[in-house]
Amino acid sequence: MAKVKSKWVCSECGYETAGYLGKCPECGTWGSLVEEVQYSEKLHNAVANEFINTEKPALLKDIKVDESVRVSTNISEFDRVLGGGFVQGSLVLLAGDPGIGKSTITLQTCGELCKSSKKVLYISAEESATQLKLRAERLGICAESLYIYPQTNMENIKSQIEEISPDFVVVDSIQAIYSNNVPSSAGSVSQIRECCNILMHIAKSKNITTIVIGHVTKDGNIAGPKVLEHMVDTVIYFEGDKYKSYRMLRSMKNRFGNTSEVGIFEMNSSGLRCVTNPNELFLNERSQVAAPGSAIIVTNEGTRPLMVEIQALVGMTSYPTPRRVTNGVDISRLHQILAVLEKRVGLNLSKQDVYVNVMGGIEVDEPSADLGIALAVATCARDVVVDSQTVIIGEIGLSGEIHPVNNIERRLNEAVASGFKKAIIPYANDVPSDIKKIEVVKVKRLMDAIAACVSK
Numbered sequence: 404m405a406k407v408k409s410k411w412v413c414s415e416c417g418y419e420t421a422g423y424l425g426k427c428p429e430c431g432t433w434g435s436l437v438e439e440v441q442y443s444e445k446l447h448n449a450v451a452n453e454f455i456n457t458e459k460p461a462l463l464k465d466i467k468v469d470e471s472v473r474v475s476t477n478i479s480e481f482d483r484v485l486g487g488g489f490v491q492g493s494l495v496l497l498a499g500d501p502g503i504g505k506s507t508i509t510l511q512t513c514g515e516l517c518k519s520s521k522k523v524l525y526i527s528a529e530e531s532a533t534q535l536k537l538r539a540e541r542l543g544i545c546a547e548s549l550y551i552y553p554q555t556n557m558e559n560i561k562s563q564i565e566e567i568s569p570d571f572v573v574v575d576s577i578q579a580i581y582s583n584n585v586p587s588s589a590g591s592v593s594q595i596r597e598c599c600n601i602l603m604h605i606a607k608s609k610n611i612t613t614i615v616i617g618h619v620t621k622d623g624n625i626a627g628p629k630v631l632e633h634m635v636d637t638v639i640y641f642e643g644d645k646y647k648s649y650r651m652l653r654s655m656k657n658r659f660g661n662t663s664e665v666g667i668f669e670m671n672s673s674g675l676r677c678v679t680n681p682n683e684l685f686l687n688e689r690s691q692v693a694a695p696g697s698a699i700i701v702t703n704e705g706t707r708p709l710m711v712e713i714q715a716l717v718g719m720t721s722y723p724t725p726r727r728v729t730n731g732v733d734i735s736r737l738h739q740i741l742a743v744l745e746k747r748v749g750l751n752l753s754k755q756d757v758y759v760n761v762m763g764g765i766e767v768d769e770p771s772a773d774l775g776i777a778l779a780v781a782t783c784a785r786d787v788v789v790d791s792q793t794v795i796i797g798e799i800g801l802s803g804e805i806h807p808v809n810n811i812e813r814r815l816n817e818a819v820a821s822g823f824k825k826a827i828i829p830y831a832n833d834v835p836s837d838i839k840k841i842e843v844v845k846v847k848r849l850m851d852a853i854a855a856c857v858s859k
């Protein structure tokens with residue numbers, strides 16, 4: 404019998420080595436190398452040869468583009484993230500935490516695609532056909548051209564795709580699928596890579612749009628996420644606060660569109676509903692009584708402005724080193740803002756704990772949130788209130804100056820639409836003349852902004 408060889412593969416980046424290493428030399432992650440049995444070169448070649456491309460090189464000008472190359476999902480928020488719909492023959496990875504609603508959104512999408520007379524094959528590797536039927540009934544989906552195939556074997560899946568020849572294939576999930584060509588267990592890096600490779604070849608050669616669901620978080624805790632990300636055309640993360648009902652679709656990689664768009668959904672008993680006016684959702688959570696340490700900012704998510712509340716709490720510390728805790732804001736950004744507040748405004752926070760929270764559980768990584776964070780902290784420290792009808796927009800420089808931000812017109816229009824009366828914006832930003840329903844206060848320095856927004 405041939406000797407069984409094994410190798411060690413990094414579950415983060417796919418790096419391979421003959422022996423165990425505590426730290427991956429490629430990506431520097433500790434403890435990510437897992438042992439895998441190596442399969443023979445012959446088998447590998449057999450799989451590869453099956454998909455040899457028969458196409459010949461062609462001149463770019465001669466290549467014909469089909470008008471119907473994008474297929475809308477009829478779910479506006481999903482289309483927004485995809486850049487207008489699925490590109491035919493593309494491979495899309497939908498990743499997210501367990502239980503976030505990946506199967507729900509894909510089943511709803513399948514229902515919508517069937518409405519536009521597309522043939523869809525849903526490969527369910529985790530749930531039985533009955534379980535899927537129950538979910539479909541709960542979501543009110545009665546798709547006529549939706550095939551459900553509970554299967555985990557890649558070779559069987561491949562033959563069924565060939566037999567049914569659908570327009571769309573959903574694989575739920577890639578971690579539960581295995582190929583006979585690879586001896587390691589389902590969910591290992593080699594299995595995921597092999598199965599995804601086969602799916603990619605099917606998608607490209609037969610022009611079948613394939614949606615692959617993966618149980619991977621942004622930290623890439625589970626096998627193979629980075630390997631998968633390189634192979635697919637589009638990577639979409641489904642995220643959200645488990646304790647809140649809304650969810651966000653965020654595109655991390657898109658070969659056919661913008662990656663800065665987010666889609667916002669609300670989960671209820673009949674499935675995921677598109678939230679077309681997210682400001683209602685985030686601002687509704689705002690406490691009705693104005694309190695020190697609260698500021699409303701307008702952040703930009705892709706092409707859509709989002710209004711969110713920043714809350715800060717400042718209090719005497721009981722530790723030798725004061726605590727700085729953030730939720731939804733980068734901690735180093737807060738450190739920088741606190742340093743500017745100390746040096747340029749004279750606010751001494753060296754004996755104070757500072758907590759900053761973005762309400763609604765969303766992540767704000769835009770520099771235009773700086774001024775809102777600074778004002779939330781400053782007003783809490785001085786025990787004064789920012790007027791509840793004021794929005795704050797601006798990036799803070801190290802010498803306390805306020806830098807201009809992009810898309811000011813869109814942000815101000817959003818503030819007007821949400822009923823705000825006053826906006827504090829950077830001095831260098833031009834305000835279009837048609838924005839009249841809001842009082843615009845332009846500020847050059849952080850000091851001026853504090854003076855302008857506080858109502859005692």
Ligand SMILES: Nc1ncnc2c1ncn2[C@@H]1O[C@H](COP(=O)(O)OP(=O)(O)OP(=O)(O)O)[C@@H](O)[C@H]1O
Pocket residue numbers: 499500501502503504505506507508529618670671672673
């Ligand atoms: N009757 C219901 N009412 C409201 N929400 C529900 C209901 N049933 C399920 N859900 C929501 O749907 C979520 C499960 O959705 P789904 O099975 O699509 O997630 P998933 O990401 O595919 O999970 P997994 O990783 O286990 O495959 C639950 O966490 C819950 O929030």
Ligand SMILES: [Mg+2]
Pocket residue numbers: 505506507529575
């Ligand atoms: Mg699922």
